[in-house]
Amino acid sequence: MTTSAATGSDSPDSTKAQIGVTGLAVMGSNIARNFARNGYTVALHNRSIAKTDALLSEHGSDGSFIRTETMEEFVAALERPRRVLIMVKAGDPTDAVIEELAGLMEEGDIIIDGGNSLYTDTIRRESAMSARGLNFVGAGISGGEEGALNGPSIMPGGPKESYESLGPLLEQISAHVDGEPCCTHIGPDGSGHFVKMVHNGIEYADMQLIGEAYDLMRKALDMPVADIADVFREWNSGDLDSYLVEITAEVLSQVDAETGKPLVDVITDAAGQKGTGRWTVKSALDLGIPTTGIAEAVFARALSSATDQRKQAQELESGTLSAAPADAKTFVDDINKALYASKVVAYAQGFDQIAAGSAEYGWDVTPGDLATIWRGGCIIRAKFLNRIRDAYAENPELPSLLLAPYFRSAVEDAVDSWRRVVATATTMGIPVPAFASSLSYYDALRSERLPAALTQGLRDFFGAHTYQRIDKPGTFHTLWSGDRTEVTA
């Protein structure tokens, strides 16, 4: 019997792989290389053999790989309990691969779905696999190509016992911040994919806010793209320090080789989406959580893609527009603060949705853990996640991130700038759906009274839907079509 250096466990057969990866496109191939670079023997499988061979010919020297062609060979190449990471297209392809694997695996083996699967699919799959004696782990993985290779953020759900065997491997290949892995057990069944879904929703909001900040500098201040790139570069050394702000400077600095124009000016302005943002909003609607920043970001992508409609609408009158702000430097500072405050709102809403999802499904997700594992590896990694982590460490029952002392004071400090940015954008005819809705959310949240009282009155008028009063308990109805006296409902 030999001992595997990578797992530290007794390995009955040193010729077997400790982990297998099936699906060797961008994410799977890089994660497989990451495992190999960390000392694991990795069994490789892909539906079409070309990807397996490309990986081996280009990166075979990264470590120890076992090449397999069929699923039977792949499963046979793994030490027990077998651990297989599926990195294929979400949806039907994932179901097909799970089914094929499940027919070959044995009790106690672990199937990990690392794709962007819908959490309700994960709940269904976990239950089906568990009935067949297999462990199923739905793991959200973020970081794109570079993260997959050098250390992603990993959000594994599923049975706690599976994490005992799997956790050390996943933690080892994940990103590390201050010595801590960006990977932890999230909770049962669909929790890992739910959390990854909301992570992606926040990613959408973050990118939309960055886009609006860029658009304001462009349209309100007429700044050249290269100067805007410099502004983002500078912001990345302050409170907004984050991967997305960093790469915004990179993308804006890119010059198109063919035309000599900024690349951003030759890219069609119709944003794509694969589904995770939309799922986040659908889930927010079902849970009754106002995730408005993410919703605006999803709708902004949809509107951007309505190219024919947009073309025809260009003739619509703008009305009288105001002039550009007199002091460009002050306005850029205002945008910085508006971006920060709106970003806090997006995270606050995302964490509210995770708390609601966790309560609905009984997952017991720890918000501070998410802030910890999102600090590195993932697309939304940002310096201020340290502050979110501190906020939940100080008060695990935080009613809203906006009420954590640090964020409260940062947002209160930003609010005048935020209002100036939204007001200026509106009077100049520049769309800022995410900035504006985040500010409205903030104002609504802090309002003592909302017009919902009128909504209740109207509902009672047309449909006898009843209402509660502020001054006494009970449920009431006004006899609107009678003598308009109030009765107890």
Ligand SMILES: NC(=O)C1=CN([C@@H]2O[C@H](COP(=O)(O)OP(=O)(O)OC[C@H]3O[C@@H](n4cnc5c(N)ncnc54)[C@H](OP(=O)(O)O)[C@@H]3O)[C@@H](O)[C@H]2O)C=CC1
């Ligand atoms: N790209 C990214 O930045 C990120 C992606 N993800 C998720 O990770 C997963 C993998 O993503 P990515 O690497 O981009 O690859 P893709 O989502 O483009 O999927 C391509 C892979 O899926 C395989 N595949 C497709 N259909 C089937 C099928 N019916 N049966 C078996 N295999 C099939 C392909 O095999 P073949 O080569 O034979 O066609 C290929 O290996 C996805 O779920 C994605 O949402 C998560 C985080 C980031």
Ligand SMILES: O=C(CO)[C@H](O)[C@H](O)COP(=O)(O)O
């Ligand atoms: O999961 C990811 C990062 O965390 C992917 O990059 C995600 O698929 C991007 O989503 P979309 O294509 O909808 O913008």
